[in-house]
Amino acid sequence: MSRVVAVCAVHQLLPDEGTVGITAIDKRAVVGPVKIGPYGVYADVQADRKHHGGLEKALYAYSQEDAEYWAAELERQLPPGWFGENLRVEGLDVNAARIGEQWQIGAHVIVEVTMPRTPCQTFARRVGGEAERGWVKRFSQARRLGPYLRVVKNGKVQAGDEIVVLHRPEGAPTILDIYRGP
Template sequence: MTARLLAVCTVSALRPDAGTVGITAIDKTPVAGPVKVGPYGVYADVQADRKHHGGLDKALYAYAQEDARFWEQELGRALPPGFFGENLRTEGIDVNAARIGEIWRIGDSVEVEVTMPRTPCQTFARWVGGDDERGWVKRFSAERRLGPYLKVLRPGRVAAGDEITIVDRPDGAPSILDVFRAPA
């Protein structure tokens, strides 16, 4: 199977949140057509908390359809692209085996670098289901279906259906799961 981009997602609405920022931009939905990607990620997206979930080294977040299907079975509900707060829903690439420093080309021009794993937080837990999903952070962490954050090396446009190619995979570099530290 060729690795490809299933969806490009941007913020649907800022939501009130009990965390320190007071709002969250985790509510993401797919957008149609080609979308511009720059140093801070997908245009028209919002990073409400750049300290923890944004900035140049966390410009994009990728999540695999294969992992979303696992969680659909576990949670007993549909989890459409954007549900995990991801900007990129992928298919056919093991995003959790990605190595730190690995470079992907998406479509014809955009190049991104894998920088680190997502560390789930309480905002994510509240988004997934609040009290209905007690222990979500530990549960999500234990399954090790995290997805990587990506730095944009070469801007351009991406769209659903674009091929994802691993351009460089540094020998000996740790995977995102090798460097992941579960929240206490």
């Protein structure tokens, strides 16, 4: 069964060297049911909607299996939200998701896969700067990106909710098929 491991929202805004000057990448798991609307998790922040938000990037999903891979590679714990994700999921190959694929999460929420996450320098700085030089390239080459999602139907989700693939467009490219990384 595919399910939500955690729903994550911004813990605190942090100063950042990027053009916006702040980042909302510091996400942490929240407890209980959380509203999901057109712009994603209520109480979350998208500091840079041009690159990391808006309607087509309302939510970012990352798999527990991929997080475990990186935990072994980096030799540290990577709790839900560490990748800046809103949804930590398990039992679903998010990197094989097709553009236009729709998932039902819990009883009401429906989301649609729109594009892969493109790792950025904000993410690299979060990972550890000097400790992980070349992080963007390394993350890209591992092809464990996770997808951005558009919200089709609002509702509430929480940890433990089942994820069901409702529609998988035949012949549509996967998020890895369209990714053009560094």
